[in-house]
Amino acid sequence: MTDYYLDNVLRERRDDVARTYTSWDENGTQTEQRPYTAEENAEADARVQRQMVATATAELERASLLNSAPEELAALQTAILAQEGIHPGDPWRQPTGTHDAYPLGALVSHKDEDWESTVAANVWEPGVSGWKTVGVGPQPWIQPTGGHDAYAAGAIVTHVDKVWSSDVDANVWEPGVYGWTEV
Secondary structure, eight states, rough: OEEETTTEEEEEEETTTTTTEEEEEETEEEEEEOOOOOOHHHHHHHHHHHHHHHHHHHHHHHHHHHHHHHHHHHHHHHHHHHHHHHHTTOOOOOOGGGOOOOOOTEEEEETEEEEEEETTTTTTTTTTSSEEESSSSOOOOOOOOOOGGGTTOOOOEEEEEEEEEEEEEOOSTTTTTTTTEEE
16 A cells, blocks of 8 residues: 655555555545556556565575575584584494584494484484484385484385385385385
8 A cells, every 4th residue: 555645644545455546635535536547557566566576585585594504504513523523424422412413414333334314413322213324225224203214205225134115205114014115
């Protein structure tokens, strides 16, 4: 809505929602009220379009910042661990809190296996939750504890001496029960 005042008296109102024009004289008496003309409708459409573009641009910028946050957090956590003398591939040690937790993608060794963190701020022990084994070929299936470590469609695992492929995203089922195909 756009209002035009002269000497603190409302003289014109353009309502882009109702698409109406209203005017008043110097005494505040309404002198005209009508629907928008074709030209006024076109101008209102252009204003709405500009606002939509501005809103979409702001949302894209916000989404870009949010999308980069996990990588920035992982880099910060990696730097903190490096300051404490903990480097990728070192033996796993139990974090004492989020300040020294493992970042998404962190690599550790634990119980003669190499592990990669599947979650940010990982405080769990490898093999319990939030880790996947790193190695050649299919890795043993580990029961997911939630969406953060569920298997994606196409994930290949071994379980009960068989090789399985996940048929669904966010798969938390045991191979052979649901959502897996034997390869």
